[in-house]
Amino acid sequence: MMYEPLEFSEADYPQVEYQRREQFWDPIRLAIFTLVIAAIIGIAIGIVTHFVVEDDKSFYYLASFQVTNIKYNENYGMRTSKEFTQRSLQIERMMSRIFQRSSGPLRFIKSHVIKISPDANGVTILTVLMFRYPSTGNAERIKTKIENILYQSLKTKQLPFTINKSSFTLTSIDNKKMRNLLNNRCGIRMTPSNMPLPAFTSTERIIQGRETSVEGEWPWQASLQLKGAGHQCGASLISNTWLLTAAHCFRRNKDPSQWIVTFGTTITSPIVRRSVGRIILHENYRRETNENDIALAQLTTRVEFSNVVQRVCLPDSSIKLPPKTSVFVTGFGSIVDDGPTQNNLRQARVETISTDVCNRKDVYDGLITSGMLCAGFMEGKVDACKGDSGGPLVYDNRDIWYIVGIVSWGQSCALPKKPGVYTKVSQYRGWIASKTGI
Numbered sequence: 001m002m003y004e005p006l007e008f009s010e011a012d013y014p015q016v017e018y019q020r021r022e023q024f025w026d027p028i029r030l031a032i033f034t035l036v037i038a039a040i041i042g043i044a045i046g047i048v049t050h051f052v053v054e055d056d057k058s059f060y061y062l063a064s065f066q067v068t069n070i071k072y073n074e075n076y077g078m079r080t081s082k083e084f085t086q087r088s089l090q091i092e093r094m095m096s097r098i099f100q101r102s103s104g105p106l107r108f109i110k111s112h113v114i115k116i117s118p119d120a121n122g123v124t125i126l127t128v129l130m131f132r133y134p135s136t137g138n139a140e141r142i143k144t145k146i147e148n149i150l151y152q153s154l155k156t157k158q159l160p161f162t163i164n165k166s167s168f169t170l171t172s173i174d175n176k177k178m179r180n181l182l183n184n185r186c187g188i189r190m191t192p193s194n195m196p197l198p199a200f201t202s203t204e205r206i207i208q209g210r211e212t213s214v215e216g217e218w219p220w221q222a223s224l225q226l227k228g229a230g231h232q233c234g235a236s237l238i239s240n241t242w243l244l245t246a247a248h249c250f251r252r253n254k255d256p257s258q259w260i261v262t263f264g265t266t267i268t269s270p271i272v273r274r275s276v277g278r279i280i281l282h283e284n285y286r287r288e289t290n291e292n293d294i295a296l297a298q299l300t301t302r303v304e305f306s307n308v309v310q311r312v313c314l315p316d317s318s319i320k321l322p323p324k325t326s327v328f329v330t331g332f333g334s335i336v337d338d339g340p341t342q343n344n345l346r347q348a349r350v351e352t353i354s355t356d357v358c359n360r361k362d363v364y365d366g367l368i369t370s371g372m373l374c375a376g377f378m379e380g381k382v383d384a385c386k387g388d389s390g391g392p393l394v395y396d397n398r399d400i401w402y403i404v405g406i407v408s409w410g411q412s413c414a415l416p417k418k419p420g421v422y423t424k425v426s427q428y429r430g431w432i433a434s435k436t437g438i
Contacts (some may be wrong), residue, residue: 011423016371020141027238031109050149054108056133056134057133058109058131059127059130059131059132059137060128060130060172061129061171062128062170063125063128063129063172064125064126064127064167064169065125065169066123066195067123067124067125067162067164068122068163070123070161071122071123071150071372072116072118072119072123076116076117076123080316080371081264081425084116084398085316087113087116088112090115091113091125092110092111092112092127092197095108098149098150104145105133105134106131106145108130109132109196110129110130110196111129112130112188114181115184120146121164128182139172147362153164157276158321169221183310184402186310186314187220187401188310188399189310190307191214191307197399209341215265215307216310217265219237219308219403220310221236221309221331221345221392222260222262222263223262223263223332223389224390225262225267226252226253226260230341231332232389233389233391234388234389234390235297236312236406237303237309238312238313239265239401240312241302242296242304242436242438243296244295244314245294245296246293246294246406246423247294247295248285248287248409249295255278257275259275259297260275260276261274261299263303265345266345267332267343268343272309274299274300274301276297276299278298280298281295282431289367289369290372290409292371292423292428294428295332296436310321312403314432315403315404315426316426316429317427317430318426319426323353326351326396327393327395327404328347329347329388329391329392329420329423330345330346331387332345332387332390333346333388333391334386334387334413335385338386342387348382348383349382350375350376350419351375351376351377352373354371355373355376358374362417370422370424371424371427373393373405373422373423374421375393375419375422376414376420378417380412380417380419383410384407384420389408390407391406391407402426402428407420408422408426409421
């Protein structure tokens, strides 16, 4: 049905006559009015100029210091270990408390622990500090302000760690150096302006999900494409050369020379394109039961990490997510059951579901094994679907993202009591390490 534009006659809206007013603008009043308007415009220009000139700018610093009441643990050398993760979180929380108490235009954004190394007196911490400050600020003056805040905090002796004051060094670094340092950390998402990208709280499936709006929201997401047939599966970047995906993606063709990988939020205009040099399927993959549905693909040429292409963290083998934990699934798959592949990357928030619930007779009736993970909603509606296979299910831990699942299987898409089933990555942490060294 078309809606025609409505037409009104002049009779519907009768003309209104306005009476003339007496002349108000005599020369004196006009001059005063002109001066007032000029003053207001001047003030407005001054305010606008102030905010344009004083627009906030990002400043980055590399801090190093000794902590004497921490003993070094060899697992600190592995950045995805539970020990490194927990200790980093404690250090970063301490930094946040120190700077968020400070006043003035200096605005603390984030700290990222880069390295925890052994020291004769305990451990040495290397961390990146991010601040926002008016663009007229000088990096060295801001550095002095930061040092004063830190030293003042050390004097209070109310910090959770004992820091050797004389060991403290602070160095101003530029965008490139900061990015290179953070590239040593997995699972970090950054905006084009090099600011941390916070976790999304969208409740929207890849059926009932939403399109990714910012390039680099999910920088580890890849598209696995078979030459001549286009997109087949998703995959996740876990190093400069290795991708994690599902074994069932290679049912049709296991020849690496027939596969390409692209990165970016669209399939047709990817940011990066690479050839595949090697495919490794899990030796015990069972097509009939979907067990051990995990595979690795190695690129022929490494990719360089950036704001838009980045690796996701692999979880520690001991990680356990309780039911109803918020996780995100992303992919280029169909948005209706048996629908076409989508050109634009989509995302959806789902929730973990316990294996006990998922194995109920009215759900999957005992088909969920120890190497599988259920996620979605029991009422359905939000789910991964065809074409999302092999893609990541990720979990946010203080703005560091871990891949906890690989899109594997499910009964149809988004049906009630039929949530998505994912390969549980933590169960295969040893297998991944044995094949890749990661």
